[in-house]
Amino acid sequence: MALWNAVSQVATVTQLAGVDAYGLISMIVEAARTVKRNREICQLLARRARMIGDLLQQLERTQLMQHMETRNPVEQLEATLRHAYALIASCRDGSYMYSCCMGVKRADQLREVQNEITFYLQLFPLVSFVDNTRSWEQLLSRACPLCSREATDDLHAVHHVEHEDRLGTEALMANGFENLGTHPPSKSKEEKTKGQVMNMRGLANLIGGAKGAELLHFSFSQILAATDNLSDGNLVGNGGFGCVYKGKLSNGVDIAVKRHDVSSFQGPHEFRTEIESIPNLRHRNIISLLGCCVQAEESILIYEYMPNKCxxxxxxxxxxxxxxxxxxxxxxxxxxxxxxxxxxxxxxxxxxxxxxxxxxxxxxxxxxxxxxxxxxxxxxxxxxxxxxxxxxxxxxxxxxxxxxxxxxxxxxxxxxxxxxxxxxxxxxxxxxxxxxxxxxxxxxxxxxxxxxxxxxxxxxxxxxxxxxxxxxxxxxxxxxxxxxxxxxxxxxxxxxxxxxxxxxxx
CATH class of the missing domain: 1.10.510.10 (Transferase(Phosphotransferase) domain 1)
Structure with a gap:
């Protein structure tokens, strides 16, 4: 019986040779719903497979699948998915005697294929990251035609820093967390500053679309004037992004000034998320973002001031x-x-x-x-x-x-x-x-x-x-x-x- 099932599994893999990744993912998800053995790991595999499908769609939307360097790992992925489907199908269809004899070995095989799929989950964002860097480079060139090669190199550096942050956060999650996402791998102050400065320069050139255009753009001299040169007397708080100061504009409006600390890892991503999301939110129970300041090494967010703090x-x-x-x-x-x-x-x-x-x-x-x-x-x-x-x-x-x-x-x-x-x-x-x-x-x-x-x-x-x-x-x-x-x-x-x-x- 065990020999027959082994032969059957090989036949199944062979029959699946012509099925593409999307078809295999659908089959894996469907098969995992009805497994009789190793249910937990099979369903986890199915969730990972769905994530792979989402990543592949992103690659297709950016036309990256046309490149041979992207297509090659996708073909290897399809072989892994065929193997995964065969294993899950055996957990669904195998006899009781077969499961008794092969149960432990099958669980080990499922874990091995899960590790392979996890590798692709890490690989495809890297591929997308390379393409995003090219896109940023093109946008920056259009926004600043005289941009030097040195600035372009800096742009590559900031994306590298951001990608390290994301991978570092994933590693942190495996070991528990206190304030999740706030303890990345340590980097030198020079690295952090370099990535931060270039990303904010890029944002300064690119802001002006539907989201950024709604924000007021303050100069750093305006910020200094509003906060008495960022004096300690106006300091009202300190968080993961940086210090928060109370300020007053020339028209008498009180503001809260959140200044990014270059020693903090919470920088470009959080800054970008804030300026993309909050300006479109209009509700009495959502904070109002009034504007931002992006100048030299400074990246600052300006909010309505809340006198009773948090x-x-x-x-x-x-x-x-x-x-x-x-x-x-x-x-x-x-x-x-x-x-x-x-x-x-x-x-x-x-x-x-x-x-x-x-x-x-x-x-x-x-x-x-x-x-x-x-x-x-x-x-x-x-x-x-x-x-x-x-x-x-x-x-x-x-x-x-x-x-x-x-x-x-x-x-x-x-x-x-x-x-x-x-x-x-x-x-x-x-x-x-x-x-x-x-x-x-x-x-x-x-x-x-x-x-x-x-x-x-x-x-x-x-x-x-x-x-x-x-x-x-x-x-x-x-x-x-x-x-x-x-x-x-x-x-x-x-x-x-x-x-x-x-x-x-x-």
């Missing part, structure tokens, strides 16, 4: 938090929810923020919430998911997304649920290692689930929140919404539209 700073300060009564907290909660509904349904596309946390919620003078920091944002088709490199912040990142790399709008729902718990409990996730009888050192979500099971949700409420009787019932309803949002499986979480409906009853 939600995390309010929660961490007992004096300020005590002034935050339930009506104000509820308004903040509903504001965040409304902003996310807008993002998830904006322009018939779904914008996934990917880093919803208390420090990314700013508060204006009336304590209205505004979502900020779109450096990690992704755009998806509605009600779909994608497999991407995991990035975000520990504690707020959806655990299912962290485990699988599959992202959807439900990742933002999870982050919202954690923020909702923080607002009600008056404790930030990072400081919330609770010591209680039977629950030593539990983080906030686990603590909440424990109390839910024991019908003791009222013990989660901030002691400084002196709620009236009718408000207590609203708080309990909001806690139940939060617990739905932080379910460990994305499919069991509500959408943000459903969250807004539930909050509307409070």
């Amino acid at each position: 939600l995390a700073s309010i929660i961490a300060d007992e004096t300020k938090r005590e002034l935050l009564n339930w009506s104000k907290r509820l308004r903040i909660i509903k504001g965040i929810a409304d902003g996310l509904v807008y993002l998830h349904g904006h322009s018939q596309m779904c914008i996934v923020h990917r880093d919803i946390k208390a420090s990314n919620i700013l508060l204006d003078h009336e304590m209205n919430a505004k979502i900020t920091d779109f450096g990690l944002a992704l755009m998806l088709a509605p009600n779909t998911s994608a497999e991407v490199v995991v990035m975000g912040t520990y504690g707020y990142a959806d655990p299912e997304y962290v485990a699988t790399g599959v992202i959807s709008e439900k990742a933002d729902v999870y982050g919202f649920g954690i923020v909702l718990l923080e607002i009600i409990s008056g404790k930030l996730f990072r400081s919330h290692k609770l010591e209680a009888k039977g629950y030593p050192g539990l983080p906030l979500p686990d603590y909440a689930h424990k109390y839910q099971a024991e019908l003791l949700l009222h013990k989660l409420v901030d002691p400084l929140l002196h709620a009236e009787e009718h408000e207590s019932s609203q708080i309990m309803e909001c806690l139940k919404v939060a617990l739905l949002c932080i379910h460990h499986l994305a499919k069991h979480r509500p959408t943000m539209s459903e969250v807004v409906t539930m909050l509307g009853r409070t």
Whole structure:
């Protein structure tokens, strides 16, 4: 029987010799749905195969498949996909006796072919990266015809630096994370500065399309004048991108100036994402990006100023938090929810923020919430998911997304649920290692689930929140919404539209 199955597998591979990559990927996905053995690794293989298909479509759209250097690895890939299909089919169709004899060996073979497919997942972005560099070079030449060869070499350098960042982040994910995506492989200050300067020069020349044209372009001298020469007295914060200063324009408008620190790896990609996404977003609960400054080594983003800073700073300060009564907290909660509904349904596309946390919620003078920091944002088709490199912040990142790399709008729902718990409990996730009888050192979500099971949700409420009787019932309803949002499986979480409906009853 084993010999017959082995012969059958060889025949299957031979019969598939004329099937192209797209056909093989479809067959792999279909076969993985009905496997009887090695189900988990077969389904993982199918997900990887779908990602390969997406990459191949990108290569075709850029006409790279016409080049022999691209076509050769695709032909090798097709051989790997044929092998993968044969292995998955054997897991689906093999007899019980065969599975007993060959089960362990088949699992090893599946892992080997998975490693081969992973190689192509790394290879094809490299091919696309080379083509993107050519495109940037052509665009830069058109924008600046007198651009020197030295500048073109610098352009190649910046793309190399950015690609290293992405690969470094992938390697980091395999070892766990604290603030995801913020600890890349170390590079010299000279390397970082060189890549940063050239990328921002390129952006300065290329901004002016439909997205960039909506932004005001400030000179560095205007920034210095608005912030008293970027004085320490105007420093209001410091994050992964760089320092944030309060400023005032000549017309009296208060602004927040986010200046990139060349020692930070969060630079060109985040800068570009912000200027491409925020100007197109118009909502009372989304921060307004007023303009940017790209000059010499400087890359600066200018936002509307939020006098009450971020939600995390309010929660961490007992004096300020005590002034935050339930009506104000509820308004903040509903504001965040409304902003996310807008993002998830904006322009018939779904914008996934990917880093919803208390420090990314700013508060204006009336304590209205505004979502900020779109450096990690992704755009998806509605009600779909994608497999991407995991990035975000520990504690707020959806655990299912962290485990699988599959992202959807439900990742933002999870982050919202954690923020909702923080607002009600008056404790930030990072400081919330609770010591209680039977629950030593539990983080906030686990603590909440424990109390839910024991019908003791009222013990989660901030002691400084002196709620009236009718408000207590609203708080309990909001806690139940939060617990739905932080379910460990994305499919069991509500959408943000459903969250807004539930909050509307409070």
